[in-house]
Amino acid sequence: MPTRPVTVRPGRMTDVTGTPARTSPAPALIRAADVDALVVGVSLLGSGGGGDAVTFAGVLRRRLGDGEIALISPDDLPDALTGGHVVPIGVVGAINVLTEKLPSGREFRDAVAAVTRWTGRRADALMAWEAGGLNGLSGLVAALDLGLPFVDADLMGRALPRLDQFTWAVRGRPLTPCALAEPSGPILVVDSAEGADGAAGANATGLERTARSFVASAGGWAALALCPTEIGEATRDTVTGSLTRALALGRAHATLDQAPAPEAVADALDARVLATGRIVDVVREGMGRGFRRGSLAVVDTASGAVLRLEAENEFLLAILDGELTASCPDLLCVLDRRTAVPRAVERLRVGDEVMAVVLPGPEWWWQDEAIDHVSPSAFGLDAPAVRTAVAGTPVVHTGGPR
Amino acid sequence: MTTARPGVPLAAMLEHPSWQDVTVLAGSGGHGDRILTGAVVHAELSTPFAEVAGPDAPLTGRLLVVLLPGERGDWRLDTLLRRAHTAGAAAVLLAGTEPLRRASHALAARLGLPVLGAADPLTAHSALNLVTAQPQLMTAETVIRTATACQHAGDTVDELLNGLTTLLRRPTALFHHAGDRIAGQRVLYGDETGAVAAWLGGSSAQHPVPRLVELPSRAVLVIHPVPDTSGAGPPYWLAVRLPTALRAESDAVAAALSVAAGAVRQRLTLRRLGLERSARSRASLLGELLHLAGDAPVAVRRRALDLDWQLDGWHTGVRIGVAPEVDVAGLRADVVAALGAEELDAAVVEQGDGWSAWITAGREPSGIEVERLAGAIRRAQRRLADTVGTYVGVGRVHAGPEGIARTLGEAGDAARLAQGRAATGRFLHVDRLGLAQLLLAWTRTDTFQPAARSLLEPLVGESGDLVRTLAAFLDAESSTAETAAVLGVHRNTVTARIARVQQLLGVDLADPDERLALHLACRTALTSPPPEGP
Numbered sequence: 001m002p003t004r005p006v007t008v009r010p011g012r013m014t015d016v017t018g019t020p021a022r023t024s025p026a027p028a029l030i031r032a033a034d035v036d037a038l039v040v041g042v043s044l045l046g047s048g049g050g051g052d053a054v055t056f057a058g059v060l061r062r063r064l065g066d067g068e069i070a071l072i073s074p075d076d077l078p079d080a081l082t083g084g085h086v087v088p089i090g091v092v093g094a095i096n097v098l099t100e101k102l103p104s105g106r107e108f109r110d111a112v113a114a115v116t117r118w119t120g121r122r123a124d125a126l127m128a129w130e131a132g133g134l135n136g137l138s139g140l141v142a143a144l145d146l147g148l149p150f151v152d153a154d155l156m157g158r159a160l161p162r163l164d165q166f167t168w169a170v171r172g173r174p175l176t177p178c179a180l181a182e183p184s185g186p187i188l189v190v191d192s193a194e195g196a197d198g199a200a201g202a203n204a205t206g207l208e209r210t211a212r213s214f215v216a217s218a219g220g221w222a223a224l225a226l227c228p229t230e231i232g233e234a235t236r237d238t239v240t241g242s243l244t245r246a247l248a249l250g251r252a253h254a255t256l257d258q259a260p261a262p263e264a265v266a267d268a269l270d271a272r273v274l275a276t277g278r279i280v281d282v283v284r285e286g287m288g289r290g291f292r293r294g295s296l297a298v299v300d301t302a303s304g305a306v307l308r309l310e311a312e313n314e315f316l317l318a319i320l321d322g323e324l325t326a327s328c329p330d331l332l333c334v335l336d337r338r339t340a341v342p343r344a345v346e347r348l349r350v351g352d353e354v355m356a357v358v359l360p361g362p363e364w365w366w367q368d369e370a371i372d373h374v375s376p377s378a379f380g381l382d383a384p385a386v387r388t389a390v391a392g393t394p395v396v397h398t399g400g401p402r
Numbered sequence: 403m404t405t406a407r408p409g410v411p412l413a414a415m416l417e418h419p420s421w422q423d424v425t426v427l428a429g430s431g432g433h434g435d436r437i438l439t440g441a442v443v444h445a446e447l448s449t450p451f452a453e454v455a456g457p458d459a460p461l462t463g464r465l466l467v468v469l470l471p472g473e474r475g476d477w478r479l480d481t482l483l484r485r486a487h488t489a490g491a492a493a494v495l496l497a498g499t500e501p502l503r504r505a506s507h508a509l510a511a512r513l514g515l516p517v518l519g520a521a522d523p524l525t526a527h528s529a530l531n532l533v534t535a536q537p538q539l540m541t542a543e544t545v546i547r548t549a550t551a552c553q554h555a556g557d558t559v560d561e562l563l564n565g566l567t568t569l570l571r572r573p574t575a576l577f578h579h580a581g582d583r584i585a586g587q588r589v590l591y592g593d594e595t596g597a598v599a600a601w602l603g604g605s606s607a608q609h610p611v612p613r614l615v616e617l618p619s620r621a622v623l624v625i626h627p628v629p630d631t632s633g634a635g636p637p638y639w640l641a642v643r644l645p646t647a648l649r650a651e652s653d654a655v656a657a658a659l660s661v662a663a664g665a666v667r668q669r670l671t672l673r674r675l676g677l678e679r680s681a682r683s684r685a686s687l688l689g690e691l692l693h694l695a696g697d698a699p700v701a702v703r704r705r706a707l708d709l710d711w712q713l714d715g716w717h718t719g720v721r722i723g724v725a726p727e728v729d730v731a732g733l734r735a736d737v738v739a740a741l742g743a744e745e746l747d748a749a750v751v752e753q754g755d756g757w758s759a760w761i762t763a764g765r766e767p768s769g770i771e772v773e774r775l776a777g778a779i780r781r782a783q784r785r786l787a788d789t790v791g792t793y794v795g796v797g798r799v800h801a802g803p804e805g806i807a808r809t810l811g812e813a814g815d816a817a818r819l820a821q822g823r824a825a826t827g828r829f830l831h832v833d834r835l836g837l838a839q840l841l842l843a844w845t846r847t848d849t850f851q852p853a854a855r856s857l858l859e860p861l862v863g864e865s866g867d868l869v870r871t872l873a874a875f876l877d878a879e880s881s882t883a884e885t886a887a888v889l890g891v892h893r894n895t896v897t898a899r900i901a902r903v904q905q906l907l908g909v910d911l912a913d914p915d916e917r918l919a920l921h922l923a924c925r926t927a928l929t930s931p932p933p934e935g936p
Contacts, residue, residue, distance in 0.1 A: 281504035283475040295475060297505030306509040310477050319477055322484020322509055382448050382478060 027152070028071045028244045030140065032064045040253045041246025042136025043342040044269065044359060047331045049314035050133015050159025051091070052344060060137050063144040071152035071243050072125070074235035078149075084124030085228035086151055086235070087112055089142045090135040092163070092180070092211050093221030107181040107223035108142035114179035114225070118189045121228040127151040127235075129166060129226060131242030132159025132314075140243075142223070151231065157239030157362025158331060160374060161313045162208060168226075169204035170370050171237040176203060178226045180211055182218040239362040249359075259338050262355055271357040272388055274318055274325060275300040275307035276337065279352045296334075296348055298356055307356055309334070310381055311345045317376045317383055318358060327386045329361035329374040358388045409437035409463060410533055412493055412516060414648040419571030420529035421520075424495065427502050428510035428517040436492050436516065439463040440534045441527045446470040447478040462490035465518075467527045471496040474503050487513040497523045537650035541657045544570075548658040552665035559585045559669045566662055570642060570655055576628070576666060577602060577639040582789075589623065589643035598623065602639055610663065612656035614647070622647045626659035628666045640666055674732070681731040681752040684709060688751045688758060691806050698803040711749045712762040718772070719797035719809030720748065720779055721817035723756040728790055730756065740785040744778040756792070756817075758810050767799055776831045783829060793821040793828035822848035854923035860906040868906070871899045873924035876917065 030038060038060075039053045046053070072078065089108060116123050126146065128139030131154040143150040155166040169175060180188040193206030215222050252268040262273040281297040298307045307325075310317040315332035318325045326332060333342050337353035348354070365374050366387060372378060375385035415421050415438060442464045449468075466486045471479060479496075483506065486494050499519040502510065510517045520526045532540045547569055555565035559576060563586040567574045575586030583589075590598055594617050601615055602625075615623040621643055628638040640663055642655050687705050691698070691713075698706070698713050706713050722737060724730065730752045737757050741748045748759040761775065776796050783794045795816025797809035812832045820830040861868040871889060875896065878884035882900070886893035900911070909916045 280508065283503065285475070295477060295505075297503070297508070299508055304508075304512055306480070306505055306512060308477055308480055308505050317477065319480050321512065322480045322482075322487070324481065 027073055027076065028247055029068045030064065030071065030247070031068045032061045032066070034247060034250075035061045035064070037250030037254050038137065038243070038247050039250065040342065041248070041250035042132055042134075042243070043344075044249050044253075044331060044333050045131050045136060045157070045242060045246055046133035046159040046342070046344075047314040047328070047333055048311060048343070048345040049161070050130065050135065053134045053137050056134045056137040056141055060141050060144075063141055069140060069144060069150055071247070072149055073244070074151055074153045074231065074238070074240050077151075077231060081125055081149060081151075081231055084231055085121050086125040086127050086231045087115065087123040087228050088127050088129035088155060088226040088234070089139050090129045090224055091138050091221055092224045093215035105145070107183055108138075108145050108225070110181035110187050111179045111223040111225035112142070112146060114181065114187045114189050115177060116228055118177055118179065118191070119227055123148060123228050125149040125151050125231065127153050127238075128243070129155040129224070130159060131157055131239065131246065135159070136243060136246055138223075151235065152243045153235040153238040153240045154242050155238055157242050157364055158329065159314055160329075162204075163211065164204035164208060165373055165378075166204060167237045167239065167364060167370070170373050173237065174203045175207050175226055178207065178224060180214055180222040180224050182215065182222045184219050186214075186218055188214050188222075239364045242362070253340065256340055260340055262357075265335065265340050265355060265357065269357065269359055271333075271359045272326075274298075274320060274332075274356040274358060275305060276355045277301040277353070279348060279350050279354060282348060282350050294345060296345075298334075298354060309356060310376070312379050313345065315345065316379050317381055318356070318386075324383055324386050326358040326388045327376050327383065328379070329365035329371070329385070330388045331359040331361050333357050333359065360388055409439035409492075410530075410648055410650065411646070412436040412438055414646040414651075415530060415533065416518075417645040418529070418533065418648060418651060420532075421526055422571070423499075423522060424518050424520040424526050425499050426516060427496070427499070427519045428507045429493075429513070429515050437463060438465050438492050438530060438534065441465040441467050441495075441530045442491075443467045443469060443524070443527055447472060447476060447482050459490055461486065463492050465493050465495055465527075465530055466491045467495045467523050469497055469523055471498070474498075474500055474506065479506050480509050483509055483513060483515055483517065487515045491515070493518060495520060495523050495526060497521075533648070533650040537653060540650055541654040544654040545657045545661055548661045552662055555665070557669065557672055559666060559673065562662070562665055562669050563587075566642075566658070570658060572655070573643045575641050575643075577625075577641055584638070586641075589641050590617075591619075594618070610660075612659050614652060614656070616647065620647070621645050622652060624652055624655045624659060626656070626663045628663045628670065638666070638670065677731045677734070681734065684751040685753060687711075688753065691803065692810070694804055694807060696804070702803075709749070713803040713806070715762045715764050716766050716799050716801050717760045717762050717805045717809050718767075718775055718799050719806065719811075719813035720759040720761070721756065721795045721797075721810065721813040722759065722783070722786075723793045723795075723817045723821060724790055726755050728755070730754075733790055736789045737786065740782045740789075741779075743785055744782045746775075746778055746782060758813070760806055760809060763799075766801070772799060780827070780829050783827070793817055794830075795820050796829075796831040798832050822850070850922075851926055854926040857907075857919065857923045858927050861903060864902070864906065866895075866899050866902070868899055868903050869924060869927055871896060872903050872920065873928055875900055876921045876924060880911065 035057050039057045042050070042053045072081070089112065112123050112126070123146070126139055126143040126148050127150065128135055130136070139154075140150055155168055163169065163175060166175060176193050177189060177191045180190070182188075190207060190210055193204075193210055194202045211222070211224065249269055256264060256268055262276045265271065266273050275298045277298050277300045279296055280299050283295040285293040294311045296309050296311070298309070299305070300307065305321050308319040309315050309332060310319070314328065315334070316328045318327065318332055333356070334348060335342055335355045335357060337355050340355065343354070365371055371385050376383040413435065416424060416426065440463075442461060444466060447468060468482065479502075483494060493516040495518040497520065499521060501507075502517060506517070548566070551565045551569045552562065555562040563574050563576060567587060573587040573589045575583050575589045578584050598615060610627050610629065612624055612626040615625060617623060623641050623643055625639045625641045628640055630637055640659050642659065644652055644655065687702070687709065690702055694702075703713060734750055734752055734757065737759070738748070738750050741750070741759065746761055748761045750757050750759040767775065779794065779796055783792055786792055795813045795818070797812030797816065800806070800808040816830040816832045820828045823830065858869055861872070871885065874888045875882070875885045878888060882893045882896045885896045889896070904911060907920075909920065911917055911920070
């Protein structure tokens, strides 16, 4: 099915509504030439996980063609969107399967159609519910597919493995009704996911269970479109500007030389280098809670310091010489030593020369009631969240359960 | 750094028997001199503890024992190592002996923190606390167990030493005065043997207290004297080798040896009694055999059968003589072993200052077989030389029960001759000697030779080869003409020399006694060179 790229230009909308042009900076525009930078950026937000964005990069590049798409800031909405409804969208399931079972191209359209039909609300714009990894790109692909504007707000600000780690879920907002569309055709609308007890967080957990059994019985992944929500209401509890940040990170990364010095990488990405050296050990514990658990160790070539990274899909915890140094929700990333390209947890092997860095994570999560959902203890690791101060010493967050 | 708390070196604990199951997982290099002042138990990796160091901090200098460390891949292991290091722990002991993952291993090396593993960490913990905090309790426990073990060990010294070795889990041995190990396991290596033998030789057993001998290899020998069964002879020494000088252990072992020494002495006495009883029985039977007239009576034959002695056949007697102070009954086993090593199946009987032995053949041996037999006996004598110095005589082959007495008689004569003859290795075989030679052999004894030389002393150094002239003169029945012919000189020269001999020696060659004495002296002086050296 042919799709027409939709370009949302603030200038044109100004013309439509007749209001004067805004004074705030113009929203970032994504063109085909920006896709590579965006892939690096969303991979950094993926923190070693979130799925391989490269899979969607080709799709995005084709959809963009010669056109462009704007990353509309919720703080700077064009009037045409004010009062409109936005649908958070993304891909759930075993996202690594995507490389084996390719999208048919209808999943996003089907999911959005199902959830709008069920709720009787229009979708005026799309947003991503996850900004790290391939979902950083899938929302843009969906927006181009459906010809809808894209709002740069999301429910994670990075990659996270579970639906109860949506900012909405943390705020107690239901994720239903929503729709799941599976590449081989079946579409599932979930109207409610609470159990009989209606316990807090039960909605997200219930949806997680439902989604999981759906994708497991089908192709391994599905597009998930949440309920169309009034934009102001929708973006109230979200992380904003994640893709703008990803683009900026990717562009800064592109300025790096071949085989850059760790300090240069830290400067460009506003990151802190944890260790630069060889991977000496990789432990994979198989499937814990349905996710791949693992750990890897890097010995810093210069200092001999031992860095250990604990991972569950994403990197969760950094232990430097036995001391907790950084953790989720900050962005722990392992970069190729030579190219500084972010590498996925499951691709790393003993003997690889790497550079481990930490970038500040989304500010939204460092709120007392939110941090417990993404601190290492939320993943079963017996450690508090450790906040990275890029210049200075890490801060152990005391808001954790322990 | 000084600390008030006493401790044990990690290296010493690692060699302690109670830590047999403890292995070093990481950080072993160069940390052996670490001092452990005790142990602190933690249930699991996440158990909180005060991360402060200092002389009074709970973990400073201690071994941190983690009972449930979980999997080796657990990241909390790394944080535990770091926290333990920060808190000043001397080492960390984990349950299980699985190796560490690379990360933890690298971290332990980086922190310089030894990480140990043990299948049963709680036992290792108790053992360390016993050593560091309650050494007296350890000593008391060891003493009680030693007493029990001594009570239940068998009647032999070997059984007792085996029991001690098992109990102390260290090699244990019994030495005699000269440093010879007479029972137990090897406790000395290389040069140590000589040094310790010298130490034992110079050490008095007057005070039956345990002592510590420090060996160059930083090993320690805990020794305790065991008085000789007679109470008069030189003592035995009970010795235990410890790989390192760990005070708590050496104290406990020393106390254990004090208890064991009595038990060893009792076993030695029992053995002595047994030896002497059988020696008496053998000696009395031999006495009857030696006074046998005609064939042996049935009673004698039956007793001989009990001792596995063959009365019929052809016997070759051997007399092995020793110095009077030698313990003949005690060393009989060594004599039997030395003969056995040369495949000589001999009846050996303690008799006087030595042993009488005979070897019985079913048929009359040929001359070559006799020669071969004598050679084997001689080699056996050399084997014995390590244990005790002997002089040996071998008799001729005689047949029948009476033959035993006859061949032993000859062997005895030969042995008496052999005693003075260092030149022949103090070994004489009668078969090689004519009776005259046997008598002449007397002149070659150690007692006669110096006398002969001193008798002829005035002639030495005088011009005219007076000793040779005198010898030739006496051989020639005092004929000056014959003497001159033999020596190739003029007879007046002989006459003049003999006159000078009589003058120098102050003897009258007409006196038959003096002639005989001088004749023998000349033979001796001319057949054997003067002794070398002072």
